[in-house]
Amino acid sequence: MKNFFSNLFNKNNDPKSIISFDIIDPIYSYLYNEKSNLEFKVKGIQDNVFVNLFYFPGSLDHEQAQAEIKKAGFNTSYEVLNELYKKMNIGILSDEMIQEGLEYDFIHIQFYSEPTTDEKKVFKRAIKNFIIFFCCTDNSLEINDFRILYSGTYFFDYTKGLLESELLDITNPKNESQEIGIRDFKLVLQGICQYLNIEIPETIELPSLENLIETEEVTAKTFEEFINLVSRGNAEEKELKTQSKKLLKNYQKETKEYHEIIEGHFDLFESVNTWNSDWKFNPEDAECFISEMIGEDFNFEYPEETYSHDLFPYIQSALEKRGFELMSYDTKGDNYLFFVANKNDVDRILELSELTNIEIDKL
Template sequence: MSSFFSNLFNRNNDPKSIVSFDVLYEVYSHLYHESSRLNFKMKGIHDTVSVALYSIPDSFDHDEGKAEIKKAGFNNAYEILNEVYKKVNIGPLSDEEIKEGLNYYYIHIEFFSKPAPEMKKRLKHVLNNFIVFFCCTNSAETNDFKLLYNNSYFYDYTRGLLELKAVDIKEPTNEIQKIGFKDFEIVLHGICEYLGAEIPATVVKPSTESLIAESTSVEHFQEFLKLISRGEMEEELLESQAQILFEAFEEGIEDYDYDDEFDFFEGVNCWNSDWKFDAEEAEAIVSDLIDQDFKFDYPEETYSHDLFPYIQKELAKQELELMSYDTKGDSYLFFVANKNEVDRILELSELTKIEIDQL
């Protein structure tokens, strides 16, 4: 048996927002009746979107779960649930209700977002964990939900639950939340599309296009090479390189085999650089990449990655952007892309598994 408990305050529902009870409960219904866990890829979202339906106590009824509960100082999963309920103003379960042995369900949605600008030096992606608990507000039937969030890995799942914070999707408190909350709306739209779940007509959809990632083909590698070379790669070489990369992709090679010359970037105007460089070196690098003299303004005593904002500001005047292939080391493989093609390059990076860094 399952149950949802009473919310002590007013109902949380905006019929125009995709983060609404009607949409979330539709997702819950699919997870409950069809498959309790799903993983899929979305356009513009790094790696995989994970969605899972958990139940208390059943999802914690195993040795690891019991050990985590004990380690956290609690006797059972219901006590963990009551601690989480406190965070979102849901009334706690009484001893009598616990003895009934009902399952209390929640949804865990996990995905990555781009880091805030000040975090790009340290992180390429930020993990988002959204937990949805359902409840009743001024009703005997389930009609409401509460949202909790953090951006940490759940190495200890019980501890992860206890460290969650109650959030209002309309009121992010920092830049990480601002980005993550906006992406959550898009991800929720993608989940509905993936499940074939109906979205109420009153909801303002975050996107008018399909959000599900395309199936990777050799044409995606061709498009990728064409964009990172700004259309300057010879057609015969482009097709040959794309075929080699696609075959490696199909064989499941995640880290493409390349030597110190980065052979698969043959035909792309790029520059391999150590992580340490000064402004004069940066000007020389970019001048070579765009085949014209390049100068930019920067504060004194500014070096290496701290120069990127100033380089990008100057390149933006020509609708260009500096990017780098992920060399898996402490170096850069710079190239310059057309600014209006950067989003598509990043999408293709996800599809082809050729990692590109936005600087």
């Protein structure tokens, strides 16, 4: 992440506010060094909270995003970034800086809040997007501050969503939507800190005195539920009990040894109808193995010369029509271990993945 300057003085280090660099920076550090995406529940927030670390240009380096960029009147994602920097009063990237091809990170936090007075006429909840960009202020040569763009709309077109987001003044919300969003954003930041065990300075005024992270005890029943969901109810009772006990025992070891951590995971997926694939695969392979996994003929439409992970949107679209979704166990290697889940079970599978430390990827 390259250093760059804002023409504004440092405004985000209020020692009493949880919306401060002292909180955002360790969250960024976790996302950068450990895991770039989080999904979890926070008490007081409707549905799950989503936290993602994205970056320019890489996160917009795919066919759909490139089409969105062109549609918005830009040629490259760096041009989009400069447009956002102008909005945030951050110094734009020069041609020389762009030629260096460096990455510029940003955090996108998304959750649902209660609707505004007007929104209540139509909706039971309203989406909130907080997009955090980093900068240097007060003549610092190191990143020491951030700016937030806010949107209360869905990002069906991600580039358009970014460009239409508004610069947020956390001390002076423009409207009811921003006011509700800032209130709940403080709660979400506290929840993220508690979820990641990030220490919150004593000077900060907490939005809640509660533990905001809803914890669930992990038992053999937890693993039974997990196996039932990833197998779509096709696990035999005896195998279900045996695998659940083995997985629980493995979970309770609390070891950091990789081979011990994954002991039993591969055994589990050997008992589930899966597709163990190299990172590179073609559409015909996908159609063949997915047909076998779901027990019916499966095919999907895709552009010519499309392979591997670029096929995921087309596969998922076709599976969704049948009530399914393709997922994968994170093997930590250069291969996929695919399985097909019921679409309605995906959120719960991801919750159980977090609980059990059996890492499942939503593709």
